[in-house]
Amino acid sequence: MNSNSILEMINVNKSFPGVKALQNVNLIVHQNEIVGLVGENGAGKSTLMKIIIGIYEMDKGKMKLYGKDVKLSNSKMAIQMGVGMVFQEGSLIPNLSVAENLFLGHENRFKRYGLISISKVMEEAKKQLNRVGLNIDPKTYIYNLSQAYQQMVEVARLLWLSNIYHVENPLLILDEPTTVLTSKEIEQLFNILREIKNDASIIFISHRIEEIFELSDRIVVLRDGKNAANMKASDTNIHQVENLIIGRGLSKEYYNESEQKEPEDEVLLKVNGLEKKGSFRPISFLVKKGEILSLVGVVGSGKEDICKCIFGIMKPDDGIISIEGKEVKINKPEDAVKAGIGYVPINRREEGLALQMDVMSNITLVMLKKIIRNGLINSQVEKEKALYWIKKCSILTPSLKTICKNLSGGNQQKVVLVKWLAVNVKIMILNHPTRGVDVGAKEEFYKILRFLALEGMAIILLSDRLEEDIGLCNRMIIMKDGNVTKELTCSVNNKPTPVDIISYIV
């Protein structure tokens, strides 16, 4: 590894009204190095990155690029100096082609006789795509690309930009790129990043610590806006990093396994012969009162579509759903809600929250119908209910009137969950509930799930991590390509290991 430093952030301070987001934070990135940046939500990662690419201005501190003091006042300047960021949400324009996106704003470089030469553009686009290992037609529209490919196109664009600005060792920042990717896509992305490392440096942010270890040369931990650690990846281990992130030892009982109880005999949900052609083959299963059932499988195994069919988001081709022994017709989510099912979607920002509305309105949205007297909302009761649930699930919010957008990811996710708890749903479908949630908040979430199961709720869980599935569930159904490959019980003292399961998944 070359020890030339590309980026140096020295004693960076940044405050927002009421919050010290960063206090004397240091960060160094060397040439040809991948730095894994980890920390809980709100630890200051995003703020630091936004300072690096010129979106925020630091209050105090120094920034050095290639050994020279710089002051960036916008992201255009950052890009001209070879610093670019791939955002979580993506910043490509979906209704333009790959080539158009790659060279957006720089079309003049491809002029011939005063007009843009399409053939020149395509030629260059192919070249740039090859550089990141993408073998796709540059004329493809972005909306037809998978998220993984979109991210690679963004990487290609940043690399190309640093080329035209004659930057030798550009710095790429990837903010939780893997959250939206399948494991196969992640592998692809990592291979490309390792390739790119030969003439670039990378800051890689992720909540999945295994990935950080897989990819990074060095790991930097931020906690509460301060440096918590800076170490070579080879000198540390996952457990140590996890502890550094939350600043206290993780409880031995991460998934509260000792609280796991055998489910009661009463069957709450019965699925019989549910089928969606092209997605999953007929499947039948039961979920009992107080049981956590995990559906395990990769993206595309059909597990998500099963949940969508149960909740009425998707229309199954066939099958009968019964709740508490009674057959129910579910054509749309409204029917499922009436039948007593709740659903925490995979994508809380797009499907789970009204981000512009306050915490109380989000919490009471579903239960509101029940506290209407003479056509009017009983404000007093509404407030009491909201406060009750905020306290019960320890949602951190300055007030009931705080706009949901301003809550951290973990607290937003709790709001999504609480919305259903407030109407006493009997069955809960959790579609990747801990995605994008930091370690500390995850732990709290697990506690809540255990508690709900104890109270007799039937829970269907879809998770990103096998350990999470194993740790939490009473029973798991493993799926592959739309078929059930195995059903396993996971009683407290008889939990399978990931190795036992993986062969049924892939």
Place this chain on the structure above:
Amino acid sequence: MKSKKGTSLILLIESILKKIGNLLSGLPAIYTSLFLLLALVIVFFTGNKNFLSLYNIKAISNSSIILLAVGAGQCFVILSGGIDLSVGGIMSLVSIVYIIGLEKFGLLSFPLTLIIGCAAGLLNGILYTKLRIPSFICTLGTGGIFVSISYLLSPAPLSVPYRLFKYIDVVNGSVIGIKNIWFIALIILGLYFILQNYTYFGRTIYAIGSNEKMCWISGINVDRSKIFAFVFSGFGSAIAGIILASTLYSGYASLGDIYVLNSIAVVVIGGTALTGGVGGILNTFVGALIMGVIRNGLLLAGVDVYQQQVFIGLLIIVAVTLTFDKSKVSVIK
């Protein structure tokens, strides 16, 4: 040289607006629009002391109340993320039905016209939700249809004959010195305020405007709330049509034309986002007052009708720049 001067002027204005905006940021949009209203009143009052005479205040309230009625309905539709371009058509149709109704049924004409307004809104809502077409297009179409029906009912303007003036006093008259339309304004304001803040429907239109997909997944009957928003828009337009026809003692098919854009303007000036989910009826109330004050103030200042639109246009742009709460809306369309 000239163009340089032009751009530097725009930059100067931009920086001034930004500074004012910075001073006002952090406050809800409603305070910004109140501040703007106050500033306008002071400017017009220093220009002409008669601006705050009782007579003139009555004149301002008259036009503001019509804007409030039509804007209140529009506000609900915009909160839910849609737009209603048929409000003008409904006002025109209502003005004609109102006068024909007065002749045939007397006082029963009032409930009749209100029902027609609601029915027109219901039609909008059903077409919009069941055909799944943009509300912009849907109401553009129905608005034209309403205007056409108005022409079919009465190609020429209708006037209210003298013997029917006693009915029209429901709108134009006064009780213990207070004009009846002020009571009407109070009722509209109260009704829409309660609907917005204390009913399930009100809460859902905010939620739908904020995140429609989430609402659907949360089991909310999205279509029903959207349809209701249009019904209340039709209702507000009907009231506006009745008041306008009463003050003019006539009804005609082009009566509502200017109110399509004006209704949107008062909603937006008040600080309600066109993207939905943010704002509300109180904002629209202030927006209606601002619009009424601008129009009247310009008239008093002797600005001729054709030039007025220039000032109104500029003020809309300034007002929206100041009141639009950019912190809550990430993409401005």
